[in-house]
Amino acid sequence: MGKTFAEKILAKKAGLKEVVPGQIVTVKPEHLLTHDNTSAIIGKIGADLEKYGVIDPNLSVIVLDHVVPAADEKTATNHKKVREFVKKHGIKNFFDAGEGICHQVVIEKGFAVPGTIVVGSDSHTCSYGALGVFATGIDRTESSALLLTGETWLKVPQSIKIALKGKLQPPVMAKDLVLKIIGDIKADGANYCSVEFQGDIHNLTIDDRITIANMGIEMGAKVAVFPVDDIAEKYLASIGVKKGSYEKIWADSDAHYIQKLEYDLAKLKPAVAKPHLVDNYALVSEVEGIEIHQCLLGTCTNGRLSDLEVAATILKGKKIASNVRFLVLPASRSIFSEAMKKGYIQTLVDAGAMVLPTGCGPCLGAHQGILAPGERCLSTSNRNFKGRMGCKEAEIYLASPATVAVSALYGKITDPRKIN
Amino acid sequence: MTQKNNVWRYGDDINTDMLFPGKYTYTCSTAEEIKPHLLEDLDPNFAKNVKPGDLIFAGKNFGCGSSREQPALGLKAVGIQAVVAKSYARIFYRAAINQGLLLIECPDAIDSYQEGMDVRFDLAQGSITIGDRNFSFPTLPPEILAIRDAGGLLEYTRQKLNKQSLASDL
Numbered sequence: 001m002g003k004t005f006a007e008k009i010l011a012k013k014a015g016l017k018e019v020v021p022g023q024i025v026t027v028k029p030e031h032l033l034t035h036d037n038t039s040a041i042i043g044k045i046g047a048d049l050e051k052y053g054v055i056d057p058n059l060s061v062i063v064l065d066h067v068v069p070a071a072d073e074k075t076a077t078n079h080k081k082v083r084e085f086v087k088k089h090g091i092k093n094f095f096d097a098g099e100g101i102c103h104q105v106v107i108e109k110g111f112a113v114p115g116t117i118v119v120g121s122d123s124h125t126c127s128y129g130a131l132g133v134f135a136t137g138i139d140r141t142e143s144s145a146l147l148l149t150g151e152t153w154l155k156v157p158q159s160i161k162i163a164l165k166g167k168l169q170p171p172v173m174a175k176d177l178v179l180k181i182i183g184d185i186k187a188d189g190a191n192y193c194s195v196e197f198q199g200d201i202h203n204l205t206i207d208d209r210i211t212i213a214n215m216g217i218e219m220g221a222k223v224a225v226f227p228v229d230d231i232a233e234k235y236l237a238s239i240g241v242k243k244g245s246y247e248k249i250w251a252d253s254d255a256h257y258i259q260k261l262e263y264d265l266a267k268l269k270p271a272v273a274k275p276h277l278v279d280n281y282a283l284v285s286e287v288e289g290i291e292i293h294q295c296l297l298g299t300c301t302n303g304r305l306s307d308l309e310v311a312a313t314i315l316k317g318k319k320i321a322s323n324v325r326f327l328v329l330p331a332s333r334s335i336f337s338e339a340m341k342k343g344y345i346q347t348l349v350d351a352g353a354m355v356l357p358t359g360c361g362p363c364l365g366a367h368q369g370i371l372a373p374g375e376r377c378l379s380t381s382n383r384n385f386k387g388r389m390g391c392k393e394a395e396i397y398l399a400s401p402a403t404v405a406v407s408a409l410y411g412k413i414t415d416p417r418k419i420n
Numbered sequence: 421m422t423q424k425n426n427v428w429r430y431g432d433d434i435n436t437d438m439l440f441p442g443k444y445t446y447t448c449s450t451a452e453e454i455k456p457h458l459l460e461d462l463d464p465n466f467a468k469n470v471k472p473g474d475l476i477f478a479g480k481n482f483g484c485g486s487s488r489e490q491p492a493l494g495l496k497a498v499g500i501q502a503v504v505a506k507s508y509a510r511i512f513y514r515a516a517i518n519q520g521l522l523l524i525e526c527p528d529a530i531d532s533y534q535e536g537m538d539v540r541f542d543l544a545q546g547s548i549t550i551g552d553r554n555f556s557f558p559t560l561p562p563e564i565l566a567i568r569d570a571g572g573l574l575e576y577t578r579q580k581l582n583k584q585s586l587a588s589d590l
């Protein structure tokens with residue numbers, strides 16, 4: 001019997017000939033991502049750090065992104081503590097506020113290397129599965145322990161195979177696909193599992209794959225992963241990760257999956273997740289006309305250059321509806337810069353958008369863009385939980401950048417096919 | 421042991437924003453800061469009235485969503501004796517182990533429970549008794565139990581580092 005991606009990589013990293021689902025293995029991840037919560041993580045182990053120091057100054061990748069620039073004295077002090085820790089312990093990979101959203105930064109700076117294990121104190125760490133990384137979220141306490149020991153345990157997951165065929169038909173986007181998958185298998189449909197995508201992967205861009213892998217956690221997955229193909233290798237080379245410097249690990253063709261699903265990309269339609277659960281799937285056509293007060297384009301799910309391009313193309317020379325605030329947060333400084341060079345930012349601002357600093361704030365109700373009771377937001381983010389954007393009496397619908405941009409134009413949820 | 425303690429009952433997909441709102445994530449980290457906001461958007465009575473020894477009974481996918489550990493840390497700190505649910509989201513499950521919070525996965529127990537029934541556990545055997553019905557639940561592997569039994573991951577890690585450092589001093 002062949003092995004899944006998860007079984008292969010965990011066997012290799014644990015130094016074992018083979019592993020089976022359910023087995024507990026000890027691994028040393030190549031990297032540990034932490035963000036603003038680094039302050040709390042180091043706060044738990046102050047005396048231990050004095051005594052033992054960090055196990056490896058290259059293990060950590062620290063990115064300040066969740067409340068940037070600082071919202072108040074408390075968050076400013078947290079950031080300051082992180083900068084002091086970085087200096088004192090010689091942490092090699094630190095990216096201060098303004099560099100970007102942690103998951104985008106990890107990918108752009110070349111820390112998401114195929115065939116490695118990356119853990120992070122953020123649930124959307126699973127994004128790096130787009131590049132064949134075994135990447136998964138952990139909590140703060142485990143991050144504290146990792147700083148000291150460099151190792152942790154993982155249970156070998158069972159695996160689900162999702163075969164993709166055909167090609168997305170614009171304005172349908174990768175977001176519509178992943179919302180459909182979550183709607184089908186539900187928020188716990190892949191609990192504890194490795195979700196392994198196969199099939200016509202070559203029809204998906206790296207941005208598409210990141211959007212899909214990013215939302216693996218919203219179906220409960222431990223990892224959501226794509227094979228490393230020519231497109232991935234070309235992307236990695238473009239950011240300085242050379243071919244041959246990493247191992248391409250992938251599932252055997254006769255690997256055992258507990259569930260197999262297949263999606264025809266050409267048949268998908270624009271979709272939303274209705275309040276207050278990500279698996280509350282509906283077609284845009286079923287919810288068209290619902291009034292919205294805020295639109296959000298950005299986050300680790302959909303703040304990349306291709307997402308800004310889609311929105312700018314739709315909004316070129318137009319004005320958004322007067323009842324809508326349109327927030328735009330590019331996912332990183334480099335995306336922001338590139339979007340300026342290409343004129344996308346100019347287009348979005350002229351259309352009436354407010355461009356915010358690159359970061360996470362509004363998505364989790366931590367900073368800026370908070371909703372009022374009775375308001376409704378249409379967002380490209382990944383969670384629509386009650387209270388998520390700072391107000392439990394507000395509603396959040398999730399959708400693709402195309403749906404959000406078209407809806408901003410009309411001030412109500414609108415099918416993006418309307419203007420194609 | 422016989423539990424006459426209060427049971428807090430909730431449904432499916434109780435996510436981390438309901439257990440502890442995201443807006444407090446970067447301003448509340450200690451047990452004392454977390455406690456008043458526990459389950460704030462789900463059940464405003466919880467933080468006011470929860471008592472040590474209380475139990476939480478919930479449906480499937482308890483703890484889904486964010487990796488924030490405040491729910492597990494907070495529930496342990498207010499003295500929740502155990503969460504019993506039909507299933508758990510994985511990051512919350514790990515967080516509970518790391519905080520030394522007892523989780524029991526047992527769908528049949530949840531379906532059988534009615535208000536006022538006695539609840540008893542036998543952790544060594546992996547069984548839970550609801551009224552007069554007995555159900556088994558999967559126990560944790562020994563290497564994971566060792567973390568929980570040490571009082572959580574940081575205590576476990578400190579014991580390990582201390583042993584290593586003593587050994588290297590010899």
